[in-house]
């Protein structure tokens with residue numbers, strides 16, 4: 644039914660609904676002034692991570708560390724810069740799950756709104772690449788949640804969005820409960836850059852919803868690097884941060 648309504652009329656209808664309905668907080672559904680933001684009481688519940696910390700991994704630095712943490716200096720990670728909007732906790736988790744499984748696609752805009760300030764030094768140009776889903780998963784879900792967020796960020800940052808180059812060629816089992824080593828093995832070879840595509844010298848900004856161990860993003864980074872990417876960054880909505888990493 645909806646598909647036979649001409650697009651301009653549908654868009655107008657949507658605009659009218661957006662106009663008529665009050666904006667609601669993504670956390671508690673209270674009425675708020677501006678769409679896509681948290682109300683003050685939900686905002687303070689979140690632990691916002693900002694752009695500080697280690698220049699590479701983004702985790703808080705010890706007092707004796709300068710710009711890069713000792714771990715990154717000792718073994719430079721495959722991703723050149725990692726940033727997340729918020730520490731993974733009940734509210735950020737519910738936002739990510741409601742987008743992914745509850746199909747609340749408007750939440751992609753909320754996530755992007757708080758990820759947008761984490762932009763990097765991309766004066767030389769960069770492409771945005773969401774962590775891809777396997778095509779069967781994409782088919783069953785109907786959308787890639789990270790792709791929706793990346794689409795919003797592409798608009799905010801005025802950068803091209805590339806949803807075709809990076810592919811998930813192998814379905815992976817859920818990584819929950821696995822050790823870092825098991826996770827790394829589980830995603831090894833799961834990603835590739837489409838044949839014939841070269842990313843020589845490019846800066847690629849990976850977009851993901853939740854960062855846990857980093858195994859998935861690192862597997863993506865290795866595939867991008869093989870295709871010639873010069874610099875790879877990862878911007879995500881929420882990251883798991885151990886309390887000890889924050890207490891420093």
Ligand SMILES: [Zn+2]
Nearest residue numbers: 668671682685
């Ligand atoms: Zn709220």
Ligand SMILES: [Zn+2]
Nearest residue numbers: 697700712715
């Ligand atoms: Zn680091």
